[in-house]
Every structure is written in C-alpha cells, then in structure tokens.
Amino acid sequence: xxxxxxxxxxxxxxxxxxxxxxxxxxxxxxxxxxxxxxxxxxxxxxxxxxxxxxxxxxxxxxxxxxxxxxxxxxxxxxxxxxxxxxxxxxxxxxxxxxxxxxxxxxxxxxxxxxxxxxxxxxxxxxxxxxxxxxxxxxxxxxxxxxxxxxxxxxxxxxxxxxxxxxxxxxxxxxxxxxxxxxxxxxxxxxxxxxxxxxxxxxxxxxxxxxxxxxxxxxxxxxxxxxxxxxxxxxxxxxxxxxxxxxxxxxxxxxxxxxxxxxxxxxxxxxxxxxxxxxxxxxxxxxxxxxxxxxxxxxxxxxxxxxxxxxxxxxxxxxxxxxxxxxxxxxxxxxxxxxxxxxxxxxxxxxxxxxxxxxxxxxxxxxxxxxxxxxxxxxxxxxxxxxxxxxxxxxxxxxxxxxxxxxxxxxxxxxxxxxxxxxxxxxxxxxxxxxx
Amino acid sequence: xxxxxxxxxxxxxxxxxxxxxxxxxxxxxxxxxxxxxxxxxxxxxxxxxxxxxxxxxxxxxxxxxxxxxxxxxxxxxxxxxxxxxxxxxxxxxxxxxxxxxxxxxxxxxxxxxxxxxxxxxxxxxxxxxxxxxxxxxxxxxxxxxxxxxxxxxxxxxxxxxxxxxxxxxxxxxxxxxxxxxxxxxxxxxxxxxxxxxxxxxxxxxxxxxxxxxxxxxxxxxxxxxxxxxxxxxxxxxxxxxxxxxxxxxxxx
Numbered sequence: 001x002x003x004x005x006x007x008x009x010x011x012x013x014x015x016x017x018x019x020x021x022x023x024x025x026x027x028x029x030x031x032x033x034x035x036x037x038x039x040x041x042x043x044x045x046x047x048x049x050x051x052x053x054x055x056x057x058x059x060x061x062x063x064x065x066x067x068x069x070x071x072x073x074x075x076x077x078x079x080x081x082x083x084x085x086x087x088x089x090x091x092x093x094x095x096x097x098x099x100x101x102x103x104x105x106x107x108x109x110x111x112x113x114x115x116x117x118x119x120x121x122x123x124x125x126x127x128x129x130x131x132x133x134x135x136x137x138x139x140x141x142x143x144x145x146x147x148x149x150x151x152x153x154x155x156x157x158x159x160x161x162x163x164x165x166x167x168x169x170x171x172x173x174x175x176x177x178x179x180x181x182x183x184x185x186x187x188x189x190x191x192x193x194x195x196x197x198x199x200x201x202x203x204x205x206x207x208x209x210x211x212x213x214x215x216x217x218x219x220x221x222x223x224x225x226x227x228x229x230x231x232x233x234x235x236x237x238x239x240x241x242x243x244x245x246x247x248x249x250x251x252x253x254x255x256x257x258x259x260x261x262x263x264x265x266x267x268x269x270x271x272x273x274x275x276x277x278x279x280x281x282x283x284x285x286x287x288x289x290x291x292x293x294x295x296x297x298x299x300x301x302x303x304x305x306x307x308x309x310x311x312x313x314x315x316x317x318x319x320x321x322x323x324x325x326x327x328x329x330x331x332x333x334x335x336x337x338x339x340x341x342x343x344x345x346x347x348x349x350x351x352x353x354x355x356x357x358x359x360x361x362x363x364x365x366x367x368x369x370x371x372x373x374x375x376x377x378x379x380x381x382x383x384x385x386x387x388x389x390x391x392x393x394x395x396x397x398x399x400x401x402x403x404x405x406x407x408x409x410x411x412x413x414x415x416x417x418x419x420x421x422x423x424x425x426x427x428x429x430x431x432x433x434x435x
Numbered sequence: 436x437x438x439x440x441x442x443x444x445x446x447x448x449x450x451x452x453x454x455x456x457x458x459x460x461x462x463x464x465x466x467x468x469x470x471x472x473x474x475x476x477x478x479x480x481x482x483x484x485x486x487x488x489x490x491x492x493x494x495x496x497x498x499x500x501x502x503x504x505x506x507x508x509x510x511x512x513x514x515x516x517x518x519x520x521x522x523x524x525x526x527x528x529x530x531x532x533x534x535x536x537x538x539x540x541x542x543x544x545x546x547x548x549x550x551x552x553x554x555x556x557x558x559x560x561x562x563x564x565x566x567x568x569x570x571x572x573x574x575x576x577x578x579x580x581x582x583x584x585x586x587x588x589x590x591x592x593x594x595x596x597x598x599x600x601x602x603x604x605x606x607x608x609x610x611x612x613x614x615x616x617x618x619x620x621x622x623x624x625x626x627x628x629x630x631x632x633x634x635x636x637x638x639x640x641x642x643x644x645x646x647x648x649x650x651x652x653x654x655x656x657x658x659x660x661x662x663x664x665x666x667x668x669x670x671x672x673x674x675x676x677x678x679x680x681x682x683x684x685x686x687x
Contacts, residue, residue: 389540
C-alpha cells in the first residue's frame with residue numbers, strides 16, 4: 001500500500017468527524033489532487049536536494065483532539081514577553097480559548113478561528129480559502145484535505161492594527177506520531193496594516209509532523225508584516241508554505257526564522273499583481289547535528305515597477321544540510337523591476353553542507369535584478385582582530401558566529417521579536433559570561 | 436621591553452622582512468617610517484601575531500619571554516596592542532559588548548575580577564573622553580558603517596580600554612583629516628606613561644608633529660636602513676625616501 005492511499009483512508013475516517021466536514025468540496029478536491037500527485041521526490045526539480053521519504057514512509061494520522069493540560073507558564077518561553085499582543089494558541093492543531101487572548105482587538109478587525117468563520121463569515125472562506133496557495137503542491141493539498149482549524153484575519157479598508165497578532169502552534173506529547181495541518185488566511189483590505197507572528201513550538205519530545213499553509217491577501221496600499229518562527233521539536237517534521245498576493249502599492253515583509261525540526265521545508269512565495277509593490281523576504285536558519293532545512297522563495301513579478309529584496313542566511317554545524325532556492329520570475333510586462341537577492345551560509349564543521357540555488361528568470365528587458373550567494377567559514381581577518389584584542393580561539397569564533405546571525409536579525413522591524421531572537425541565538429552561540 | 440633580533444618573515448612564500456633588529460624600552464616612542472611595500476606593516480602584524488606571516492628566522496623577546504611562541508590573544512592579554520590600519524567591521528556585535536569582552540579577557544589574564552556591564556559603563560565614561568566620543572557609539576556595531584575617522588578613534592578607544600604596555604599604531608594617520616588626526620594623536624599622548632611604550636608606523640611625517648618620537652627608523656626593502664632621532668623624520672619630509680633607498684642596496 002502506498003503512502004498516499006493511507007492518507008485517503010485517513011481522510012475518509014476524518015470526514016465523518018463532526019467538526020471536520022466544512023468546505024467538503026474543497027477538501028475532496030484536495031485529497032484527489034494529493035492522490036494524483038503523491039509526495040514529491042528528488043527527481044522533482046523543486047525538491048532536488050530534499051528527500052521527504054522520512055515523511056512519506058510514515059503514516060501520520062491527524063492528531064486526535066484532547067483536552068490540554070498546558071498552562072500560560074508552559075507557553076511563556078514562546079510569547080516573547082509580550083502580554084499585550086493578541087494571542088491565539090493552538091495545541092496539537094486545536095484552538096485553545098483559555099490560553100488565548102485577543103479580546104482587545106480594534107472593533108473593525110475580525111480575527112476568527114475557522115469554526116467561528118464558518119458561522120460569521122462563511123463567504124470569506126468560500127471566496128478566498130485555497131485560491132492563493134498552489135493547490136498542485138502535494139503538501140498544500142494535504143493541508144487542505146486535513147485542515148481541522150485555523151485562523152482567519154480580516155483587516156478592513158484603512159484600518160491599521162497597532163498591536164501584533166501572534167498565533168502560537170504548540171505540539172505536545174499527544175502529537176507523537178501524528179500530524180497537524182493548521183491553516184492561516186489573512187485578508188488586508190485596501191490601505192490596511194497588520195503584523196502577524198506565527199510561532200511553531202514543541203513542549204515535550206517526539207516525532208510529529210506539522211504541515212502549515214498561510215494565504216495572505218495584501219490589498220491596494222496595504223501592508224502586512226509576517227514573521228514565522230519555527231522552533232519545532234528536534235525529532236519533528238515541518239513543512240510550511242506561505243503564499244502572498246499583492247495589489248498595487250502594497251508592502252509585504254516576511255521574515256522566516258528556523259532552528260527546529262529534523263527535516264523542514266519552508267516555502268515563502270509572493271505574487272506581485274499590481275504596480276509599485278514592495279516585497280521583502282528575509283530569513284535565518286541555524287542547524288546542528290543531522291538537521292535538514294530547505295527554504296524556497298519565489299517572487300513573481302507580474303506588474304511593472306515593483307521591488308523585491310531578499311536576504312537569507314544559514315549557520316550549519318555537525319552534519320546538517322541546508323538548502324536555499326531563491327526564484328525570481330519577471331514577466332514580460334514587469335518592466336522597471338528592481339530585484340535583489342542575497343544568500344549566505346556559514347559552515348562551522350567539515351560535515352555540514354549547503355546547496356544554494358538562485359534562480360532568475362527574466363522576460364522583461366528594462367529590469368535590475370541581482371543575486372549573490374556565498375558559502376564560507378569565519379573571516380580570518382575578523383578572527384585575528386578579535387584575538388589581537390585578547391579574545392581568543394573559541395570565544396572569538398562564537399562571537400563571530402553570533403554576529404553573522406545578528407546581522408540578518410537587524411532586518412526584523414518588530415523590536416521585541418528581534419530582541420528575543422537575538423537573546424535566543426546569543427545563548428546558543430556564546431558561552432556563558434563567567435562575570 | 437621589546438627586543439627584536441635579526442627577524443625575517445615571509446608572506447605567501449615571499450620574504451618581506453630581511454633581518455630586522457630593534458630594541459624598545461619603557462617610556463620610549465619609536466617611529467618606523469618607510470615607503471610603501473617596505474615591510475613596516477608586516478613588522479607591526481608579526482609583532483601582534485598575525486597568522487598570515489611565517490617567521491623564518493630571528494627572535495623577538497617581550498618582557499623577557501619568547502613572544503613568537505605566544506598566540507595572538509595571549510600577546511594582547513600580556514599588553515601588546517595593535518591599532519589596525521584597516522579596522523575590521525563586525526556587524527551584529529555591539530561596540531559595548533566587544534570592548535567589555537576584550538577588557539575582561541585582559542583583566543582575567545592579570546588575575547583581576549571581571550566587570551559586569553554596569554561597572555563597565557563607568558569605566559567607559561572616562562575612556563570615551565580621551566577620544567572625544569559619545570556613549571551612543573557603544574551601541575553601534577563594531578566599526579560597521581563607521582567613517583574612516585571614527586574607525587581610527589575607535590582603535591584608540593580600544594587602546595585606552597586595554598591599557599597596553601606596548602602599543603603599535605599601524606598607519607593610524609592614513610585617511611584622517613586634520614581634526615581627526617589631532618584627536619587621535621592627543622588620545623595617544625594622554626595614554627603615554629613612563630612604564631609603557633609606543634611604536635608609530637607611518638608613511639608621512641605629519642603624525643609625528645603630534646606624537647613626537649624619541650627614535651626614528653627607516654625601513655626599506657625589509658631592512659632598517661637608517662635610525663636616528665626625531666630630526667630624521669624632518670629630513671625625510673624634506674628629501675623623500677629615494678636618497679636612502681639608493682644606499683639600501685649597498686653593503687653597510
């Protein structure tokens with residue numbers, strides 16, 4: 001029996017469940033799509049350096065809902081000390097109202113779980129859900145087929161939400177050998193502004209599979225700042241796809257931070273549909289032991305006069321393997337496109353490996369597109385500089401490793417998040433100060 | 436304090452230093468001058484322990500010990516300081532953290548207690564005045580986005596913090612306007628004491644108007660071709676280096 005026929009059985013079983021029979025046509029189409037596609041293999045160009053057979057060979061049943069015993073204290077390490085942010089907590093894919101707090105939202109904005117959205121704004125789900133993320137992708141299809149709940153954020157015309165919205169997905173011991181398929185839909189209408197943080201974390205060990213999809217509609221002149229923090233458990237699998245579409249004069253900033261999971265794949269895609277858009281896709285990953293992390297970005301310049309900026313950095317230790325594939329596609333109509341992509345990896349050990357593949361396809365003639373990729377070790381001159389100040393060997397290396405990471409964290413405009421991630425990496429790379 | 440005897444060194448298989456001998460005592464200021472490519476920066480870097488140079492002969496004794504046997508960080512901890520010609524930018528590490536880390540390493544080597552960030556701010560308040568810098572530069576990343584003058588002042592600030600016994604200034608005057616030059620030179624003069632020594636490496640005599648040397652040595656083609664008092668610098672200013680280079684090849 002092949003892996004994907006297992007998923008058909010699981011799907012049949014799940015669709016009899018009471019809360020899972022929403023959007024049945026969408027879900028049925030998705031499982032059929034998944035059956036037709038199957039899991040990608042390394043023969044697939046987009047998956048050349050990443051084998052998902054460890055996921056495909058297992059059968060991850062959807063995690064069974066169970067009452068959580070987690071408390072606010074358990075979540076504290078993952079909330080960045082920000083009690084005033086709007087917080088939505090999912091444990092094993094199930095929304096936990098008792099752990100969440102988002103009552104103080106601006107009156108006009110809507111933040112709903114899917115369960116609520118089916119009652120309050122079914123037309124929004126029907127109209128938007130599944131229209132952005134590429135349905136032909138096996139993992140997206142799998143998410144659509146199995147999504148049990150998720151978050152819908154609608155920010156109406158001209159409304160700027162001051163306070164960030166944080167969605168925290170936690171897997172605990174109940175998630176072992178199971179899968180969760182959370183889904184996010186953001187609609188920022190004309191001139192609206194919102195900052196969204198999505199954090200993936202584990203409390204308690206185990207092998208589980210998170211398969212997330214986020215769809216983000218950025219309306220005319222709107223701005224969405226979207227942060228993803230992937231701190232899954234060390235034995236976990238994580239696949240996440242974010243697809244944005246941008247109308248004219250809009251801004252979409254994405255930052256992806258990844259240190260968790262034994263195998264992860266993060267896709268961040270944006271389609272620039274209207275003129276004069278700005279998109280920034282930045283990211284940092286830090287791997288150790290035998291971790292594998294694959295990032296794929298895709299900026300599709302469809303309209304003229306848009307700018308895209310990308311900086312991705314990776315730090316690899318042990319026998320870890322990093323993959324970066326940055327695609328930029330410039331349509332013939334997308335004149336005056338201004339694109340810049342930088343990808344840097346730092347190898348801390350002989351066993352670590354990185355495969356970096358910038359991919360520019362340009363069909364317009366009046367464009368400025370550059371890319372640069374470097375893979376290397378710590379700068380000898382900088383090491384000598386530190387040594388000449390009495391900072392020797394291991395400590396100098398640690399400091400420069402941290403500096404390599406901190407430089408890209410500077411791009412995070414959400415100050416408390418930046419500070420928290422800096423602290424996380426500082427602790428990871430710099431030996432404790434004996435003072 | 437420092438005794439160099441017949442030092443030879445290679446870079447990339449090419450001999451750069453061809454037998455340097457030099458003695459520096461506490462309380463002295465030595466200027467090392469010479470045309471581009473004469474080996475003066477190489478000498479500075481070899482004393483500081485740059486791994487890119489291979490010492491092929493001779494000895495360097497510092498405070499009675501074999502300097503060449505020590506790692507660069509140990510040399511720094513024992514009081515040798517090199518002000519870089521091209522200070523390295525380290526984006527992502529704040530000047531404050533960097534300076535305190537260096538300060539604590541030197542204190543540790545002296546068997547002193549390390550200081551915490553609050554105590555260190557008090558230390559810095561004094562040191563910043565020496566180079567006319569303000570506290571906000573402590574929050575900036577090390578040398579990242581600094582102007583040429585700010586980088587050189589930051590070097591002297593580090594020197595003030597580490598309080599070395601032997602400071603080597605490698606072309607510290609290059610790329611400085613007259614105001615920055617004055618601030619840097621005054622900083623160096625304020626740090627001068629009878630128990631420390633300074634080696635000033637420079638191409639031009641200009642800096643020596645501010646930092647007055649006790650001895651001037653002219654380096655050419657990897658050798659010291661002439662030593663003298665401060666008046667030698669003035670003579671070089673007037674006559675250039677060519678007249679010395681002509682005699683350099685001739686047997687002494």
